[in-house]
Amino acid sequence: MTDAAPQPVFLKDYTPFGFLVDQVELNFHLQPTATRVRAKIAFRPNPAARDRRFFLHGEDLTLISAAIDGSPVTPEITPEGLSCPVPEAPFVWEAEVEIAPAENTALEGLYMSNGMYCTQCEAEGFRKITFYPDRPDVMAPFRVRVDCDLPVLLSNGNPVAQGAGWAEWNDPWPKPSYLFALVAGELVATSDRFTTSEGREVALNVWVRPADQGKADYALDSLIRSMKWDEEVYGRAYDLDVFNIVAVDDFNMGAMENKGLNVFNSRYVLASPETATDRDYENIERIIAHEYFHNWTGDRITCRDWFQLSLKEGLTVFRDSQFSADMRSAAVKRIEDVMTLRARQFREDNGPLAHPVRPESYTEINNFYTATVYEKGAEVIGMLRRLVGPEGYARALDLYFARHDGQACTIEDWLQVFEEATGRDLTQFKRWYSQAGTPRVKVTEDFKDGTYTLHLEQKTPPTPGQGEKQPQVIPLALGLLSPNGDEVLPTTVIELTEARQDAVFEGLGAKPVPSLLRGFSAPVILERDSAPEERAFLLAHDTDPFNKWEAGRSLAREVLIAMVTEDAAPAPAWLDALAAVVRHEALDPAFRALALRLPGEDELAEALAERGTVPDPLAIHAARERAKTAVARHLDPLWPGLYAQMDCPGPYSPGAADAGRRALRLAALGYMARLDGGARAQAHFAAADNMTDEIGALSVLLETGGADEALDRFARRWGHDRLVMDKWFGLQATLAAPERAVAVTRALTEHPQFTWKNPNRFRAVIGGFSANAAGFHDASGAGYDLVADWLIRLDAVNPQTAARMSTAFETWARYDAGRREKAQAALERIAAREGLSRDMGEMVDRLLAAGRIAA
Numbered sequence: 001m002t003d004a005a006p007q008p009v010f011l012k013d014y015t016p017f018g019f020l021v022d023q024v025e026l027n028f029h030l031q032p033t034a035t036r037v038r039a040k041i042a043f044r045p046n047p048a049a050r051d052r053r054f055f056l057h058g059e060d061l062t063l064i065s066a067a068i069d070g071s072p073v074t075p076e077i078t079p080e081g082l083s084c085p086v087p088e089a090p091f092v093w094e095a096e097v098e099i100a101p102a103e104n105t106a107l108e109g110l111y112m113s114n115g116m117y118c119t120q121c122e123a124e125g126f127r128k129i130t131f132y133p134d135r136p137d138v139m140a141p142f143r144v145r146v147d148c149d150l151p152v153l154l155s156n157g158n159p160v161a162q163g164a165g166w167a168e169w170n171d172p173w174p175k176p177s178y179l180f181a182l183v184a185g186e187l188v189a190t191s192d193r194f195t196t197s198e199g200r201e202v203a204l205n206v207w208v209r210p211a212d213q214g215k216a217d218y219a220l221d222s223l224i225r226s227m228k229w230d231e232e233v234y235g236r237a238y239d240l241d242v243f244n245i246v247a248v249d250d251f252n253m254g255a256m257e258n259k260g261l262n263v264f265n266s267r268y269v270l271a272s273p274e275t276a277t278d279r280d281y282e283n284i285e286r287i288i289a290h291e292y293f294h295n296w297t298g299d300r301i302t303c304r305d306w307f308q309l310s311l312k313e314g315l316t317v318f319r320d321s322q323f324s325a326d327m328r329s330a331a332v333k334r335i336e337d338v339m340t341l342r343a344r345q346f347r348e349d350n351g352p353l354a355h356p357v358r359p360e361s362y363t364e365i366n367n368f369y370t371a372t373v374y375e376k377g378a379e380v381i382g383m384l385r386r387l388v389g390p391e392g393y394a395r396a397l398d399l400y401f402a403r404h405d406g407q408a409c410t411i412e413d414w415l416q417v418f419e420e421a422t423g424r425d426l427t428q429f430k431r432w433y434s435q436a437g438t439p440r441v442k443v444t445e446d447f448k449d450g451t452y453t454l455h456l457e458q459k460t461p462p463t464p465g466q467g468e469k470q471p472q473v474i475p476l477a478l479g480l481l482s483p484n485g486d487e488v489l490p491t492t493v494i495e496l497t498e499a500r501q502d503a504v505f506e507g508l509g510a511k512p513v514p515s516l517l518r519g520f521s522a523p524v525i526l527e528r529d530s531a532p533e534e535r536a537f538l539l540a541h542d543t544d545p546f547n548k549w550e551a552g553r554s555l556a557r558e559v560l561i562a563m564v565t566e567d568a569a570p571a572p573a574w575l576d577a578l579a580a581v582v583r584h585e586a587l588d589p590a591f592r593a594l595a596l597r598l599p600g601e602d603e604l605a606e607a608l609a610e611r612g613t614v615p616d617p618l619a620i621h622a623a624r625e626r627a628k629t630a631v632a633r634h635l636d637p638l639w640p641g642l643y644a645q646m647d648c649p650g651p652y653s654p655g656a657a658d659a660g661r662r663a664l665r666l667a668a669l670g671y672m673a674r675l676d677g678g679a680r681a682q683a684h685f686a687a688a689d690n691m692t693d694e695i696g697a698l699s700v701l702l703e704t705g706g707a708d709e710a711l712d713r714f715a716r717r718w719g720h721d722r723l724v725m726d727k728w729f730g731l732q733a734t735l736a737a738p739e740r741a742v743a744v745t746r747a748l749t750e751h752p753q754f755t756w757k758n759p760n761r762f763r764a765v766i767g768g769f770s771a772n773a774a775g776f777h778d779a780s781g782a783g784y785d786l787v788a789d790w791l792i793r794l795d796a797v798n799p800q801t802a803a804r805m806s807t808a809f810e811t812w813a814r815y816d817a818g819r820r821e822k823a824q825a826a827l828e829r830i831a832a833r834e835g836l837s838r839d840m841g842e843m844v845d846r847l848l849a850a851g852r853i854a855a
């Protein structure tokens with residue numbers, strides 16, 4: 001690193017800004033390469049601040065003119081912003097700048113996507129639009145005028161007036177600059193109206209490009225259900241006369257909760273049965289809800305600084321998961337959430353990028369939009385709710401909204417309302433926000449004279465920058481089953497607070513079978529030796545749906561690990577248990593489909609590394625293939641009946657019931673293809689009348705071979721549809737056989753439709769390949785080089801997305817010396833790159849530190 005290396009920012013250094021903003025007026029003259037932005041901002045000294053230096057953030061701006069109270073000034077300008085002497089009294093700042101949205105490939109600030117203008121300001125994009133105190137604790141009402149010859153001109157808040165080539169918007173709710181948004185384009189709306197519980201009539205519009213007309217109905221329907229749900233469950237009503245959503249093709253993130261004008265990655269808005277899968281529909285419903293819920297948890301109450309990001313994200317993810325659980329199957333939703341948590345957050349917590357839910361420092365905040373801040377942050381709130389109960393939670397939330405509306409808050413403010421509303425001391429609980437790493441809970445037991453004792457020990461391994469950890473408050477939900485399968489103790493929550501603790505249960509007739517961590521009541525790793533027979537017993541008898549699934553999953557993991565390390569045959573007890581679940585018609589088809597999914601290659605590699613075994617990606621891949629074939633054979637008589645039974649006749653419905661049936665049917669198809677050479681899958685592909693079936697059958701063919709013709713047909717049919725083609729690109733990179741994966745991916749990057757500057761397409765191919773564990777970790781190092789080359793290339797145009805994708809290298813230190821050497825060389829090659837972004841520089845430094853930790 002050069003001595004000009006960017007400096008980290010620390011939580012402990014927070015000070016309030018020296019000025020308050022009473023009003024912001026912005027005037028945009030949009031031109032692709034010469035947009036003029038005029039800002040008029042009313043400042044006054046902040047009585048709560050001691051430091052009165054007037055510094056405004058600003059990056060890549062050409063200052064045309066500046067004035068204070070009407071008199072021209074010449075500020076001092078640096079690459080980060082400007083400073084200027086100002087009066088000791090309220091004053092009006094005016095500035096005009098020029099920017100070039102068409103040249104903005106980083107997709108932060110104001111940029112262009114397929115001829116439309118749009119913005120992305122979180123976290124620090126607004127400083128690329130005009131000079132401003134671009135920090136979340138500066139909140140102000142905004143008034144915006146847009147001049148542009150495109151027909152649809154949108155900004156935050158309510159429309160004030162419009163004419164040919166201009167429009168004015170006024171947002172009365174004070175907001176930080178990261179929630180500013182502007183859109184201009186040739187767009188068409190799918191519209192409806194909603195009357196809030198407070199009697200406000202709200203116009204709802206989902207804006208898309210004309211070619212995508214007709215694909216926004218589900219997004220709009222999801223929005224209406226979200227608005228209703230937030231009124232019913234949280235008592236939160238919407239507060240403007242209009243709610244606009246816009247779909248954009250080039251977008252770094254999933255979506256953005258700008259006040260009254262949400263901007264979405266088009267993949268989370270556009271859907272039709274022919275082009276979107278069941279998973280796409282589910283994601284649209286979830287993300288529309290998430291961004292809408294931010295109106296209260298994020299917009300009305302925002303974060304004091306970016307260290308508090310989980311204040312809005314953890315809470316809003318928790319709220320959207322409650323919503324999805326209410327709309328669909330709560331049990332299936334919980335299982336899927338935990339699978340995601342383990343695959344992404346546990347992996348993060350266990351590697352070089354581990355950090356607390358509230359980080360204490362960062363160099364580039366874009367690098368902290370992580371699974372820890374989002375998903376672990378949501379788990380922390382779930383634990384809090386479990387500890388104080390639903391009524392206590394509701395009281396605390398009411399107090400939070402009443403007390404902090406219109407404020408920029410901290411985690412301390414959040415915990416304070418829980419302490420006041422419930423009388424509970426949360427001092428120890430707060431460690432969940434400050435300690436990184438996944439706690440391990442080790443369980444041993446004994447049984448004597450009718451008394452059953454669980455010995456519980458908790459320990460959190462060291463993480464970068466954090467050695468010793470203190471015990472956390474862990475709500476452990478458990479139940480006890482008698483040997484005949486009856487539940488003798490229904491779900492009870494034990495609070496672990498000590499490093500070692502016993503839980504005692506008396507008056508039992510026989511030694512019970514414990515069902516521990518029901519509903520995954522805390523984001524921890526449970527360590528307990530148990531026999532495969534016990535797991536099979538829980539799979540058959542547990543009343544807790546999560547633990548029922550978990551028993552099968554952990555059994556499968558043990559079987560696969562034995563297959564990898566001992567070359568063992570798949571255990572018959574596991575195959576029999578699986579058959580029993582599949583045959584159990586009272587079980588939700590979606591649940592049965594999940595039970596048939598084997599633990600992923602990365603999960604197995606992680607489990608092996610936990611036990612001190614260096615994982616061999618190829619051996620893991622091969623064992624998984626053998627296991628799948630064994631399941632296919634063992635359950636052979638069941639597949640045709642299941643396949644026929646799970647057919648969904650009638651028109652396509654994206655609801656949970658039909659989606660579950662399709663998932664189970666496709667699982668059956670996948671196993672059948674291992675026995676019939678893919679004949680049924682070819683027929684399924686040819687007959688598919690919806691994208692779930694079409695892409696499902698194509699995946700089966702890719703996994704079992706013989707997909708070439710189907711791939712061609714798919715590309716001919718869907719070549720015009722970028723979102724569908726993302727799937728085509730992504731599947732090939734992810735499912736290519738290990739020995740062909742690098743070549744397949746390289747060929748995809750040479751495809752004329754590999755528009756790599758589009759984040760969705762880049763993620764499909766390079767992200768898809770990174771998820772192909774055995775291919776990416778190819779012993780030759782060719783996978784590492786391929787990804788490194790593309791990260792370098794993308795970093796030069798879009799640092800944020802490039803840096804985020806560098807997490808492909810998160811696990812490199814767990815592999816053998818040969819692979820480590822090659823991964824390290826690839827990372828060092830990125831690090832040595834001239835002109836590397838701050839985003840990527842920070843990520844590569846942290847990733848390389850993994851080797852130093854291991855050494």
Ligand SMILES: [Zn+2]
Nearest residue numbers: 290294313316
């Ligand atoms: Zn969010």
